[in-house]
Amino acid sequence: MGSTTDRDRTDATSIFDLDLPVLPADIRETDRHEASALYRSLAKEHWIAQNVFGYTVLRYDDVAAILRDKRWHNAVGKLPEMMGIDDPFFTDRPPSILAAEGDVHTRLRRLVAKAFSPREADKLRPFMREVVNELVDAVADAGRADIAVDICEPYPIPIICELLGAPRSDWQLFSRWAEDVLRIFNGTAAAELDVxxxxxxELNEYVIDMISQRRDDPRDDLITQLIAAEEEGDRLSTEELVMMVNAVIVGGTDTTRNQLGCAISVFLEHPDQWAMLAEQPELAKNAVEECMRYFGAIRGTGRFASEDIVYRDVLFPAGTFVFPSLASANHDDGVAVGDVETFDITREPVAGRMQMGFGSGIHYCLGASLARAELQEALPILAQRMPDLTAAGDIRWKPSTTAIFGPDHLPVTFRT
Structure with a gap:
């Protein structure tokens, strides 16, 4: 999309002058089903609503359009500023691929795309199955487990370590680093800066050492692939390599573990579909897309206007924050065949209207193929090895200040 002209600005109505529905300040505290109903009700009135930080985009087509418009920049790079963090350690670092824009983002994405292809993710599927089965083995005889703690929490780390080429002896180390580094995305980050x-x-020092080792001793792992990545004489610097490994850990840990937990919570409400998945593991691909559409761990994302932008005859002045609601978009009419409020793992995705859990546009999730593979391998194995899965108490959800939503505790029983 092109730049906004003076004529566009003259003909458009400022977003500040619109009479918009207002989302409650405590919307993140609201029960998921109640929140979904509220978003759907508001979306019938308007495509956008006001929130305490800016504006929430409610409808699928508008969410997709804004995410695909390069003038809307990813707000993740503004997080320190938004949280009042002024420590140069956090504010002066080079942009991550998660936040980079323009030519910088295009270059980084071009150099690393091959390493994150579906083909590369598929190589790890046997190891994913091994990890899931090992986790289930530890609770199988008891016939009960805390799915969030026993399965979801530990599942992604061994896979990330295998991807990077880190030894099993360092799994717990990576788990701690991932947990602490990811605190930067929580609402409590300003109070946890030292941690x-x-x-x-510590993570950066470890990765720099790994890079040095791989330069001397190349192996079949992601770091070696990233070191070798080259196009027209261009290569990633050591600093960029460290950034990419950080992006893998940030993007590939909490997202997967929380999405798996959210998916299982939905299956607990639909035991017939759990049994169906056990009997028909070939439904795993559709099941993952439906789980992410119906209850995604990432409920929204943030963008800010890098310049004055006119969209739908509305002027968004430079610096305006908008928050495309992925959850609302995924429940928009037309995203699914039939009733969008019904959970159905046999449902085929609508062509051209895929679920929005991985975003869209230039910041479409780089690790989407890996995340899909992890979920597609885990869910059928869990369904087969944990038949008659039943909640054994209330699910305790993560606090509203947590960036990526999911269960903290999910107690279940199952038939042994």
Missing amino acids: IKQAQI
Whole structure:
């Protein structure tokens, strides 16, 4: 999309002058089903609503359009500023691929795309199955488990370590680093800067050492692939390599573990579909897309206007924050054949209207193929090895200040 002209600005109505529905300040505290109903009700009135930080985009087509418009920049790079963090350690670092824009983002994406292809993710599927089965083995005889703690929490780390080429002896180390580094995305980050910084420093030192080893001794792992990545004489610097490994850990840990937990919570409400998945594991691909559409761990994302932008005859002045609601978009009419409020793992995705859990546009999730593979391998194995899965108490959800939503505790029983 092109730049906004003076004529566009003259003909458009400022977003500040519109009479918009207003989302409650405590919307994140609201029960998921109630929140979904509220979003759907508001979406019938308008495509956008006001929130305490800016504006929430409610409808699928508008969410997709804004995510695909390069003038809307990813707000993740603004997080320190939004949280009042002024420590140069967090504010002066080079942009991550998660936040980079323009030519910088295009270059990084071009150099690393092959390493994150579906083909590369598929190579790890046997190991994914091994990890899931090992986790189930530990609770199988008891016939009960805390799915969030026993399965979801530990599942992604061994796979990330295998991807990077880190040894099993360092799995717990990576788990701690991932947990602490990811605190930067929580609403409590400003109070936890020392913990976040220490974990980031330790992780960076570890990765720099790994890079040095792989330069001398190349192996079949992601770091070696990234070191070798080259196009027209261009290569990633050591600093960029460290950034990419950080992006893998940030993007590939909490997202997967929380999405798996959200998916299982939905299956607990639909035991017939759990049994169906056990009997028909070939439904795994559709099941993952339906789980992410119906209850995604990432409920929204943030963008800010890099310049004055006119969209739908509305002027968004430079610096305006909008928050495309992925959850609302995924429940928009037309995203699914039939009733969008019905959970159905046999449902085929609608062509051209895929679920929005991985975003869209230039910041479409780089690790989508890996995440899909992890979920597609885990869910059928869990369904087969944990038949008659039943909640054994209330699910305790993560606090509203947590960036990526999911269960903290999910107690279940199952038939042994």
